[in-house]
Amino acid sequence: MSVSSSGRVSLDEQWEVLRRGVEAIVPEDEFRKKLERSIASGVPLRVKYGIDPTGIDVHLGHTVPLRKLRQFQDLGHTAVIIIGNYTALVGDPSGRDETRSSLTEEQVAVNAKDYLRQVGRIIDLDRAEVHHNGDWFSTWSFLDVLDLMRHMTLGQMSAREDFAKRLKAEKPVYLHECLYPLMQGWDSVEVKADVELGGTEQLFSLLVARSLQQSESQSPQVALTMPILVGTDGTRRMGKSLGNYIGVAEDPVTQFAKVMSIPDEPMRQYFTLLTDLPIAEVDALLAPGLNPRDAKEALGKAIVTQYSGSELADHAASEFRRRSSGEDPTEIPDITIPRDGLDPDGRLAVPHLIVALGFESSTSNARRTIEGGGFNYGPDRVVTTDVKERIEVVDGLLVRVGKKKIARIKLG
RNA sequence: GGGUGGAUACCCAAGUGGUUAAAGGGGCCAGACUGUAAAUCUGGUGGCUAUGCCUUCGCAGGUUCGAAUCCUGCUCCACCCA
Numbered sequence: 314m315s316v317s318s319s320g321r322v323s324l325d326e327q328w329e330v331l332r333r334g335v336e337a338i339v340p341e342d343e344f345r346k347k348l349e350r351s352i353a354s355g356v357p358l359r360v361k362y363g364i365d366p367t368g369i370d371v372h373l374g375h376t377v378p379l380r381k382l383r384q385f386q387d388l389g390h391t392a393v394i395i396i397g398n399y400t401a402l403v404g405d406p407s408g409r410d411e412t413r414s415s416l417t418e419e420q421v422a423v424n425a426k427d428y429l430r431q432v433g434r435i436i437d438l439d440r441a442e443v444h445h446n447g448d449w450f451s452t453w454s455f456l457d458v459l460d461l462m463r464h465m466t467l468g469q470m471s472a473r474e475d476f477a478k479r480l481k482a483e484k485p486v487y488l489h490e491c492l493y494p495l496m497q498g499w500d501s502v503e504v505k506a507d508v509e510l511g512g513t514e515q516l517f518s519l520l521v522a523r524s525l526q527q528s529e530s531q532s533p534q535v536a537l538t539m540p541i542l543v544g545t546d547g548t549r550r551m552g553k554s555l556g557n558y559i560g561v562a563e564d565p566v567t568q569f570a571k572v573m574s575i576p577d578e579p580m581r582q583y584f585t586l587l588t589d590l591p592i593a594e595v596d597a598l599l600a601p602g603l604n605p606r607d608a609k610e611a612l613g614k615a616i617v618t619q620y621s622g623s624e625l626a627d628h629a630a631s632e633f634r635r636r637s638s639g640e641d642p643t644e645i646p647d648i649t650i651p652r653d654g655l656d657p658d659g660r661l662a663v664p665h666l667i668v669a670l671g672f673e674s675s676t677s678n679a680r681r682t683i684e685g686g687g688f689n690y691g692p693d694r695v696v697t698t699d700v701k702e703r704i705e706v707v708d709g710l711l712v713r714v715g716k717k718k719i720a721r722i723k724l725g
Numbered sequence: 726g727g728g729u730g731g732a733u734a735c736c737c738a739a740g741u742g743g744u745u746a747a748a749g750g751g752g753c754c755a756g757a758c759u760g761u762a763a764a765u766c767u768g769g770u771g772g773c774u775a776u777g778c779c780u781u782c783g784c785a786g787g788u789u790c791g792a793a794u795c796c797u798g799c800u801c802c803a804c805c806c807a
Contacts, residue, residue, distance in 0.1 A: 485802090485803070485804095546752095546763095547762090547763075555752095556752085556753085570761085573761050573762070574761070574762055574763095575762070575763090576762065576763045576764090577760095577762070577763070578763085604760060605760070605761095605762085606760045606761060606762080607760095609760090609761075609762075610761090633761075634761090636761090637760090637761050673754090675771085675772065675773085676772085676773070676774095676775090677771075677772060677773075677775090678754085678769095678770080678772095680775090681754085681755080681768090681769055681770075682754070682755055682769085683755095684755090684768085684769085685754085685755040685756060685767095685768060685769065686755070686756055686768095687754080687755040687756070688755090700775090701775095714755090715754075715755060715756095716755095
């Protein structure tokens with residue numbers, strides 16, 4: 314992007330970058346004005362993003378708003394990260410069809426540290442402001458809480474889709490959950506946010522902040538919502554508990570393989586939200602008639618590169634090609650099998666071998682896999698479906714279960 | 726405080742005395758196909774020293790030749806009325 318003589322990026326260029334992939338900007342004209350004012354005055358916008366330290370694995374779904382925040386940073390604006398160590402005690406009800414299990418303060422404190430480390434892979438933390446909302450909430454008196462609660466009615470609260478759904482389904486809505494959007498909104502007051510980022514389902518909370526800010530005579534923030542990234546199953550939102558996520562801390566080969574396993578349909582969404590590839594290039598890759606495989610490979614490389622560099626991304630891609638063409642991966646983990654677990658003649662029943670390697674959780678399970686033809690060994694990939702077979706276990710023996718599990722045996 | 730309904734395997738959910746290790750669906754695993762996937766098809770989805778044995782339907786007792794199913798107590802959950 315070109316930088317004007319004043320050292321600032323022009324409005325149109327900022328607009329172009331910032332609106333990419335965005336679901337909604339509420340209200341849009343206010344956002345434009347804020348940008349204009351910022352450019353004219355040289356005062357960066359304060360862009361807030363809140364994270365509740367509820368888990369530990371940051372996945373690509375989380376990176377959607379984080380990447381947007383990074384774009385703001387790169388345009389000279391100020392990233393204001395709120396670690397929601399107090400909101401985490403409540404549990405965000407947004408988009409949930411049940412109450413979140415609440416965490417203890419200790420858990421939250423541990424998670425928060427870990428979170429920042431992971432977030433640092435996307436955000437330049439040296440240039441970001443980081444706040445914990447417990448810093449202010451922990452000092453509050455009961456009267457302060459009452460005053461906060463005055464800002465919203467039961468009707469407003471129960472109108473939100475997630476609560477309404479639960480009420481209809483006769484599932485519980487706890488009162489403390491109602492506090493959540495108010496707390497999140499108050500964070501915006503504390504940090505004087507100009508813009509707040511969030512997922513689509515966050516819109517309600519993002520708008521609560523506007524009215525709280527106005528009541529405190531602040532200029533209300535603009536809500537900028539990002540679409541919810543679908544998971545590797547291509548249908549449901551990406552989430553740890555759904556097992557359809559790609560973690561930012563996962564190794565390159567796994568990340569790449571997971572990207573390749575997504576259905577074709579969400580590819581455009583992934584390109585738009587997870588890469589900086591110009592849209593024109595994306596269009597070219599996804600043009601009808603081309604093998605979607607190639608587009609997906611480009612996508613996988615682009616994503617893995619962000620976390621591990623292009624060298625490792627290329628390596629991951631070639632590994633994947635090897636494996637899908639039926640070859641073994643270049644790097645096969647050694648797994649030690651204790652010698653004294655073997656028969657006097659150095660043999661071991663196949664189900665026990667599989668369990669010893671950690672490929673199956675029980676011998677019963679291992680038997681089923683074997684009977685289904687999911688087990689083979691040696692360079693010639695000898696398949697046996699006989700659960701009673703005892704194979705000779707020697708150093709360096711290759712053992713495979715399914716397509717993904719492979720190990721080289723080391724006798725110990 | 727009163728009332729009603731509920732708790733079954735990873736999840737949802739059938740089953741109200743005996744071919745019930747427990748229907749069906751989802752998810753997951755394996756196999757076939759493929760573009761790597763998706764879709765589709767096939768098989769599987771409590772454990773074990775394995776053609777037999779052991780354990781499981783909220784918890785603890787009881788009735789019975791036999792209980793997920795009947796009885797008693799308990800725990801937990803939801804909704805409704807106050």
